[in-house]
Amino acid sequence: MRRIISVLMENEPGALSRIIGLFSQRGYNLDSLCVAPIDDSSLSRLTITTAGDDKVIEQITKQVNKLIDVLKISDITDGSHIERELMLIKVATRSETVRAEVKRTVDIYRGQVVDVTPKTYTIELTGTSDKLDSFVQTMGLTAEIVELSRTGVCGLARGEKSMRP
Amino acid sequence: MGERQVEMMSGAAMVVRALKDIGVKHVFGYPGGAVLDIYDALYAQEEVQHILVRHEQAAAHMADGYARATGQTGTVLVTSGPGATNTITGIATAYMDSIPMVVLSGQVPSMHIGEDAFQETDMVGCSRPIVKHSFLVKRAIDIPDAIAKAYYIANTGRPGPVVVDLPKDVVNVQESHPYHFPEKVQMRSYNPTIKGHMGQIKKALKTLLEARRPIMYVGGGAIACDASSLVTELAEKLHLPVTNTLMGLGAFPGTHDQCLGMLGMHGTLQANKSMHNADCILALGARFDDRVTNNVQKFCPHATIIHVDIDPASISKTVNAHIPVVGSIKTVLTQFFEQMHEIDENERKEQLADWWEQIHAWRNRQCLNYQRSDELIKPQQVIESLYKHTGGDAYVSSDVGQHQMFAALYYPFAKPRRWINSGGLGTMGFGLPAAMGAQFAHPESVVACVTGDGSIQMNIQELSTCLQYGLPIKVISLNNRALGMVRQWQDMIYKGRHSHSYMESLPDFVKLAEAYGHIGIKVEKPEELDEAMARCFAAKDRLVFMDIAVDQNEHVYPMQIKYGAMDDMRLSKTERT
Numbered sequence: 001m002r003r004i005i006s007v008l009m010e011n012e013p014g015a016l017s018r019i020i021g022l023f024s025q026r027g028y029n030l031d032s033l034c035v036a037p038i039d040d041s042s043l044s045r046l047t048i049t050t051a052g053d054d055k056v057i058e059q060i061t062k063q064v065n066k067l068i069d070v071l072k073i074s075d076i077t078d079g080s081h082i083e084r085e086l087m088l089i090k091v092a093t094r095s096e097t098v099r100a101e102v103k104r105t106v107d108i109y110r111g112q113v114v115d116v117t118p119k120t121y122t123i124e125l126t127g128t129s130d131k132l133d134s135f136v137q138t139m140g141l142t143a144e145i146v147e148l149s150r151t152g153v154c155g156l157a158r159g160e161k162s163m164r165p
Numbered sequence: 166m167g168e169r170q171v172e173m174m175s176g177a178a179m180v181v182r183a184l185k186d187i188g189v190k191h192v193f194g195y196p197g198g199a200v201l202d203i204y205d206a207l208y209a210q211e212e213v214q215h216i217l218v219r220h221e222q223a224a225a226h227m228a229d230g231y232a233r234a235t236g237q238t239g240t241v242l243v244t245s246g247p248g249a250t251n252t253i254t255g256i257a258t259a260y261m262d263s264i265p266m267v268v269l270s271g272q273v274p275s276m277h278i279g280e281d282a283f284q285e286t287d288m289v290g291c292s293r294p295i296v297k298h299s300f301l302v303k304r305a306i307d308i309p310d311a312i313a314k315a316y317y318i319a320n321t322g323r324p325g326p327v328v329v330d331l332p333k334d335v336v337n338v339q340e341s342h343p344y345h346f347p348e349k350v351q352m353r354s355y356n357p358t359i360k361g362h363m364g365q366i367k368k369a370l371k372t373l374l375e376a377r378r379p380i381m382y383v384g385g386g387a388i389a390c391d392a393s394s395l396v397t398e399l400a401e402k403l404h405l406p407v408t409n410t411l412m413g414l415g416a417f418p419g420t421h422d423q424c425l426g427m428l429g430m431h432g433t434l435q436a437n438k439s440m441h442n443a444d445c446i447l448a449l450g451a452r453f454d455d456r457v458t459n460n461v462q463k464f465c466p467h468a469t470i471i472h473v474d475i476d477p478a479s480i481s482k483t484v485n486a487h488i489p490v491v492g493s494i495k496t497v498l499t500q501f502f503e504q505m506h507e508i509d510e511n512e513r514k515e516q517l518a519d520w521w522e523q524i525h526a527w528r529n530r531q532c533l534n535y536q537r538s539d540e541l542i543k544p545q546q547v548i549e550s551l552y553k554h555t556g557g558d559a560y561v562s563s564d565v566g567q568h569q570m571f572a573a574l575y576y577p578f579a580k581p582r583r584w585i586n587s588g589g590l591g592t593m594g595f596g597l598p599a600a601m602g603a604q605f606a607h608p609e610s611v612v613a614c615v616t617g618d619g620s621i622q623m624n625i626q627e628l629s630t631c632l633q634y635g636l637p638i639k640v641i642s643l644n645n646r647a648l649g650m651v652r653q654w655q656d657m658i659y660k661g662r663h664s665h666s667y668m669e670s671l672p673d674f675v676k677l678a679e680a681y682g683h684i685g686i687k688v689e690k691p692e693e694l695d696e697a698m699a700r701c702f703a704a705k706d707r708l709v710f711m712d713i714a715v716d717q718n719e720h721v722y723p724m725q726i727k728y729g730a731m732d733d734m735r736l737s738k739t740e741r742t
Contacts, residue, residue, distance in 0.1 A: 010354055014289060014301065025294045055481070062478035068298040068318060071354045165353060 002031070003057050004083055004155050007046040007064060008072040008163055011037050015069040019046065022067065028052065028060050032085075032129075032152030043071070043165060047154040049129075071165050076157050083155035087132045088114070089148035090122045091139055101142045109135050120146060129153055171343040176305035176336035177202035179344050180269065183312040185212050186346045189240050191231060191605055192216065193224040197244025198284060199271025202338045203331070216605065216634060219626040221248050223598035225255020226624070229264050230602025233585045234560055236391060238265040238320045239602060245271040245333075246284030250291060254592060256326045257295040261589025262412060263389055265320035267312075267327050268292075274334040275303065288330045297325030305335050305342040317350040322357030323476040324389055357475060361492035366500050369447070369471040369488045373403070376445030376469070378520045381405050382428065385412030385588070386450015386474060392495040393417070393581040396449060399498055402505075404513045406524055408436040410451050411573055412588040419577030420557070425524065426533075426577075429457035430725045431570045434532035434734065434742065437725070439524055440465055441732040448472045450494045453484040454589070463730035473497050532723050532736055533574060541716040542691050544568060544643045548575035551613060551641055554698045559611040560585060560603040564596035564620030567649035570721040572615040594623025597640065601627060604636045611639070611702070618644040618671055628681035631708050639701055640678075640710045645717045646671060653720045678710035688713045 009015050016035060023030040031049040038045045050060060057075065065073045076083075093099040102121055106113060111125035125135055132150060139145060157163075174182065180203050184192065193216045196204045207215050218224040221243045228239025239259075243249055249270040259266045273282040289299045298318050300311040308331070315327040373379055387396050393416050400407045400423055407417040408428040417424055426433035428440055440446065446468045451457070453472075458464045461483055472479075472486035473494055480489045490497055535545050548571050551561075561576060562585040563569040569586055578584045585603055587595040600614035621642050631638060643649075651666040675685030684707050688697045694713070701709040726733040726741070734742045 014299075017290070018293060021293050059478065059482060066476070066478050068352070068355050 001053065002049060002051050003075055003077045004081070004153055005048045005050060005061065005064070006074050006076050006155065006163055007048065007070055008038075008165060009044055009046065009067070010069040010071070011042055011044040012069055015044070016046075018067050018069060019048075019064065022063055023050075026059070026063060028056065032150075034152040034154045040165070047152070049153045072163050074157070074163050076155050079161070080158040081155050082158060083128055083153050084126055085129050085132055085153050086151045087125050087135075087148060088122060089125065089136065089139065090120050090146040092119060092144040092146055093121050094119055098143050102139070105135070105138055105142060111135070171345070173341040174344050175202070175206070175338045175340055176308055176331070176342065177206040177338050179305060179308040179342070180312065180331065180336060181206040181210060181213060182344060183309045183346060184240065186309075187313065187316050189213055192240045192242050193218055193227040193231075193602070194242030195221050195224060195244065195248060197248045197271060199245035199273060199333045200242065200248075200331070200336075202333070202336045203242065203269070203271070205338060215242070217630065218598070219629050220624065221251035222255050222594065223624045223627045223630070225252040225266070225268065226258065226592075226595050226598035227602035227605070228266050229255060229259045229595075230562060230585050230599030231606045232259070232264045232266055232602070233599070234582050234603035234606045236389075236582065238267055238316055241266065241268040243268070243270050244284065245273055245288070246286045248284075249288040250286055253291060253295070256292055256328070258587050258590045258592045258595060259326040260295040260297070262385060262587065263324050264326070265324035267315045267319050267329065269329050269331060272301070272330045272332040275332045276334070278332065288328060292328045295326070296328050299328040299330065301330045302332070302335055305337075305340065306345070308335070309344060309346045313347050313350050314352065318355065322355075323386075323479075358477070358491045359475070359493045359496050361473065361490045361497040361500050363500070365488060365490045366497065366504060369473075369490055370501055370504055372445055372469050372471060372488060373447055377516065378443050378467075379403075379405055379445040379447065379517070380439050380443040381407040381417070382410070382440065382446050382448045382451050383407060383413045383416045384410040384449065384451025385416075387413060387416040387494045388581045389450065390475070390493045390495040391581070392449075392493075392498055395495060395498040395502075397421070399501065402508055404510070404517055405447070406439055406521070408432070408440065410454075410457060410588075411586065413451060414573060414584040415578035415581040418579040420579045424577070425528070427573055428731070429454075430459070431574065431721050431723060432457075432725075433574070434530055434723055434732075434736065435524055435527040437723070437732045437734060438527045438742075441730055442523070443468045445469050446471065448474075448486075449498075450474060452479045452482070455483070458484060459725045459731050459733070460728050465731060530736075535719075538716065539691060542688065542694055542713060544571045544645070544715045544719055545575050546691065547641065547643055547694065547713055547715060548572050548615070550694050550698045551615070552576050554702045555611050555613065559583070559613050560600070560607060562586065562596045562600040562603060562612070562614045564614075564616040564623075565591045565593045566617050566620060567645075567653065567719070567721050568615050568617045568620075568643040570650075571643070574721075593620040596620060597624050597627050597638070600638045601631060601636055604638055605634075613639040613641055615641045615643070617649060618642060618646060618668055618674075619648045625677070628678065628683060628708070628710075632682040635706070636708060637704070637706050638708050640708070642674060642710065642712050643715045644671070644674070644712050645715050645719075647717055650721070652717075656720065674710055674712035678708075683708040683710055685710045685712060
């Protein structure tokens with residue numbers, strides 16, 4: 001089952017490599033990883049999407065928590081949560097009809113065209129991974145996808161729950 | 166004002182000073198370019214004794230043996246590149262067995278990191294999967310803090326090895342910096358749970374007291390936190406049978422009436438049978454390793470499992486625990502006693518009478534009996550003789566293979582920290598240097614290294630270090646002219662096809678020992694064994710190398726049958742359970 005795990009850890013050099021190393025060392029899935037410092041810049045927050053049965057997820061949580069640099073860990077898929085992913089996607093728009101069709105699709109998905117050249121549009125789109133997948137699929141039917149980059153999922157629990165040091 | 170004057174010193178001096186402030190007495194190491202400054206700082210002082218090894222892997226095993234024999238963190242000092250990578254096997258060995266160790270490794274100067282400089286290797290990266298934590302120190306003023314944290318992390322919670330990588334410019338003797346040693350180490354991200362959850366403890370106790378067929382399964386975790394006396398007290402109070410893991414030998418006395426011996430792949434019949442038939446297993450600091458459980462699907466089908474461990478990740482990793490308790494064994498057992506009401510001894514005995522009767526029946530099959538011979542020395546017999554000549558009270562290290570299992574089965578350890586072996590990683594070459602570490606820790610005690618003709622050659626160069634420091638270790642080498650355990654498996658599984666498991670052109674070990682300045686004794690006949698062993702232990706101040714020719718065809722039994730339950734075992738070449 002797909003899981004989203006949030007980790008609060010020391011913003012130290014090498015800390016991230018311990019997380020990534022742990023996943024490969026113990027054979028866990030690492031589908032996406034999104035990481036940046038938080039308001040207290042001595043800390044980083046990671047969002048990991050992974051997959052596994054309950055036993056595997058329990059081990060992942062425990063093993064990650066065991067790393068000395070890790071302060072907190074929480075499986076946000078345990079409860080109601082918000083998840084978002086950002087994608088930048090460049091598509092070839094060689095004709096007027098393609099441009100119009102691309103623009104319409106972008107509007108439907110509530111994306112934005114953030115860069116334009118005579119032959120390409122670069123689109124920014126935010127949403128759940130599902131929505132981004134669907135957009136990529138739809139766009140592929142209309143225009144040639146030149147390249148794309150996705151951030152991986154980041155997420156927070158809904159309501160007043162929080163993960164602070 | 167009472168402000169203390171801040172001392173100024175170089176990074177190298179800080180390393181040595183921090184070791185003193187921590188109370189480190191012995192450092193096992195080998196010098197080289199990147200650590201010359203630190204070696205210079207070691208030169209002009211006497212509080213920290215440096216032991217010059219012959220190979221860095223051995224330095225790590227010595228620090229490891231030292232830690233196992235004392236509970237104190239072992240210290241290693243090596244140079245960058247090959248010096249550092251040579252310690253990797255030693256670090257992995259300590260990691261698998263949760264042994265507290267700090268490895269100080271030199272590194273090329275910071276400005277050359279990443280340039281593939283001479284003797285550069287990414288030690289923090291290389292060691293990452295096999296350390297509890299690691300530090301790359303970037304500024305000299307951070308040295309005391311990093312070293313204090315390293316020792317704190319290594320020997321709290323579930324112990325383990327920590328690497329501190331020290332670039333050459335950071336320890337430069339030409340520069341001076343203020344030295345601040347932290348009075349107390351605190352880390353917001355690291356707070357191991359020591360005390361058990363009271364609700365879980367009550368639940369565990371209730372289950373344990375109601376059980377009709379309970380057993381205690383005690384591992385290395387009980388030794389790590391020095392909980393042996395509490396383990397024994399609990400077992401006696403509740404009249405429980407106890408089995409020790411390979412790492413837990415001595416945690417509960419092997420000489421005790423209630424001890425069933427080791428469990429697992431080469432465990433005793435009574436231990437494995439009792440586990441399999443138990444209705445309640447109290448696991449203390451053990452990790453349900455595959456060498457214990459055999460097939461986890463068939464593992465102890467009737468038991469409610471209470472698992473006490475300081476590492477939550479060890480609980481329900483391979484076998485699901487019904488009642489998990491996270492905490493130090495010592496603290497949790499103390500909590501057990503606080504919660505326990507007056508126990509009526511006779512009532513307990515009566516409640517477990519049937520169970521003990523059954524256990525005695527298994528015990529009476531005497532699974533450790535073996536066929537004696539007039540012509541060939543049996544390896545089991547050597548261990549029995551060793552036991553006799555050391556009064557069962559020696560520090561015994563072992564290498565890995567048949568001799569290790571024979572020692573584990575035929576030398577009942579009455580005390581913790583006496584049995585020193587590489588349980589998790591199974592590192593050949595561990596025995597001799599580990600014995601040396603134990604001998605440094607206990608110079609007045611008898612230290613024996615049980616080894617074989619294969620294993621001993623993996624770190625035999627340390628015989629030279631033994632001479633330098635006058636270590637009177639007794640090397641008991643079971644020479645079967647083969648890699649015994651490999652050969653046993655080839656006999657059992659590969660129809661006797663002995664692919665690369667025999668040793669042609671073995672050295673003359675007696676002459677080799679003599680060349681290194683020690684005493685060598687060759688024993689070839691059963692009737693010579695006792696007298697030779699007596700001579701060996703009479704040479705109190707000398708290292709004696711006993712080259713004992715043992716029966717090449719002997720197998721270690723009992724042995725679990727692969728894919729079976731715990732108690733599916735072979736008892737000899739012809740008998741099964």
